[in-house]
Amino acid sequence: MILRILVVAVALAASAGATIRATDALPSESLVVTASSLGQKALNDPAAFDFVEALTTEIGQRLAGTEAHRRAVVWAEARLKAAGLENVHSEPFSFPAWIRGAESADIVGPVPQHLAVTALGGSVATDANGIEAEIALFRTYDDLLAAAPGSLSGKIAVVTQRMVRAQDGSGYGAANPIRRYGPSEAARRGAVAYLLRSLGTDSHRLPHTGALNYQDGAPRIPAAALAIPDAEQLERLAALGPVRIRLLLTPTIQENAPSWNVVGEVKGTERPDEVVLIGGHLDSWDLGTGATDDGAGIAIVFGAARLIAGLPQRPSRTIRVVLFGAEEMNFSGAAYAQAHEGETGKIVVAGEADFGARNVYSVQLPGGAAGSDFGHTLERIIAPLGANVDRRPALGGGDDIRELQKAGVPAVSLRQDGLDYFDTHHTADDTLDKIDPKQLDQAVAVWSAFTYLAAASDVDFRRLAPTAK
């Protein structure tokens, strides 16, 4: 999961108060019965956990641009076909693949100590011998931004601002600029490298990676995340006197690397050209096995689509499952939106499961839909599962559908409990054992109910939703 929805969020928030219109037809009682029974069935269906167990065991990490990701694409196509989905195929695109190299950091003075670090995705390499420099430590990002031009000349800038633990991930959203833009901000002030306290809520020696965005007009300097105990160790040492660090990072970029968005569908019976798009991302970071980010997410939408595909009577609209191919490096959503530009008006709603493996506690519908007949009906179905329908509209539905959303596609957000998501997010610790099958099943249940109801009913979120440009 990455989070870069602030611009969209602000744009949509302006129209979030749009009047609720109750013009959609009430979903029929038979649809409600089917959606409810799908939800109940999901609670005891091992398919989603089996999916993520097999993916993380048989493939493991699947950084976009690596051979492992290519294997994952073949694996995923076979799984979608075996689950009864149709039109299974992969849509290729190319992108500059960033591949991790060696990475290490050591305090060389006042006394030698090892530091646990990991390069940020997209970081340039250091010299082969590494960079050795004194650090300039800032306890907040604002302190860095307040530093005068040139004041960091020749230094390694270090930002140790804490990230807040929050169920909805808002702590990550707030801290995200520290990783995204910190390297360029530090470089503008003369820094030769950049370290940040990992964007995470744990206390382990496992640093959190994630992509940076170099800004135009700033030198590109190597950048890495410190494990949280290591950031705190630097705070203590820096309070005692000058600290020198040697940093070594040797990542490489492969231009025009191939990736693929993997697609499978449950074809609609009556309005097959209208699409309910549900997705997640198949790629992962390379440190762990991508179990919660985003093996769980694609397992959830897979599990939901599989259950619906197995119904005696399929819904009228097409359900399209998209397993995006380069989310962590920000490329697959744009590639998908570009390839499907002509089809945008046919996508009734889009949602992405990319916030871990825990239960869905709340559904945010597209603007105008929360208080509609659809919203009321959905709430009846998911309340017994332990989820509600939020009165606030969805602002963002996931990074891969952001470009679709910008083009006018209504977004849904099925909000999962993320209180501990950032304990392991983007670390070596993102492994299968972090998934509770029962909570995963609950998420599948809510996704099944929503997806079925959206595809089988007459609701038209496009009409209800405010248009965002």
Added chain:
Amino acid sequence: MILRILVVAVALAASAGATIRATDALPSESLVVTASSLGQKALNDPAAFDFVEALTTEIGQRLAGTEAHRRAVVWAEARLKAAGLENVHSEPFSFPAWIRGAESADIVGPVPQHLAVTALGGSVATDANGIEAEIALFRTYDDLLAAAPGSLSGKIAVVTQRMVRAQDGSGYGAANPIRRYGPSEAARRGAVAYLLRSLGTDSHRLPHTGALNYQDGAPRIPAAALAIPDAEQLERLAALGPVRIRLLLTPTIQENAPSWNVVGEVKGTERPDEVVLIGGHLDSWDLGTGATDDGAGIAIVFGAARLIAGLPQRPSRTIRVVLFGAEEMNFSGAAYAQAHEGETGKIVVAGEADFGARNVYSVQLPGGAAGSDFGHTLERIIAPLGANVDRRPALGGGDDIRELQKAGVPAVSLRQDGLDYFDTHHTADDTLDKIDPKQLDQAVAVWSAFTYLAAASDVDFRRLAPTAK
């Protein structure tokens, strides 16, 4: 903390039922008042936390035999002197120092995957290119022991038995042979290398190191611990078919490396030749900064001795603080006992704080003392601190005092809450942030009360205690 007390435990258990004799004089009320006020003072004394904060920040890891440990010895002498202790000095000994090298493990088939491993202390190295072999996986240690001679020929033996979480560390004691003796047992059956699921209770990609003991008559094969998620990944993969692993370990041994037991005393006023020995170990494993193992332990005994040294009226017996120098590799306790062989009869009681940084919930006194006047008085003092006096006698008091105990020195065991101790024990995660200052202070309080009372009263544990040979 290491645990190798089974032999001693069994020997002492046989005499644990010794009759309680109430022949010791009741500690005077003024001693009780002083011991109680020491305990209360400790609850708000920052000295112990400051000690471990400075040690782990300014020195960091201090594996015996490394330059960092040498720095720690100098640092510790200065701290003991500054705290008002007398006769501060270091007692040298030599030992074969094991120094970690490179370490990595990767699954090479069925699909490439990285594994998080760490060499066991004392392990021999692999070839410079590593060892590549198929694994033979055993879910229990008994399954390995049941394997026929020669049946593991050419294979890497893997044992994935789980360790039980227990407040008193009994899960570690029970699992300890898997690490200590597993390498030799596997080698006897033909294995070329040995991997075990880390002896730990966490679920992080941070393997737990710890020493092994090669047995006579078995080939010495390289041995390492897998992080717990990695052991579980191997279980899943091995269930699907053959798994091949490449293991690389390049540790070295430096024979006759120097180490030191650092000593400081609060000289007794009336019976200075009678000694209450309290200790911990200054050395640590090299992966973390040795905060809970055993920075916390030596901080606790330091904090207790410092408070007692600051009293207007010091106790009649000598309190001796010993910071042992090579506990993790099992050398400092024997070195100390040998150097002090002639003094054994003068040590009234010995205790070691080597079980983390949490509160003391129970004190086990030497055999025969629990129900004595001393025991009753101690209970009055520590009950308000949240600790009791166990009716069962101490069996082991710590690895460094095991040899003293064998020579007849009575041992005391101040039992700390170890429910989460093995989450970070012997890993890179053993860092300062794992210490709760309030719990550490409580431990100092109980140690202060016990140590003072033992040194100021007339209790003679040597007379009460059953003799172990």
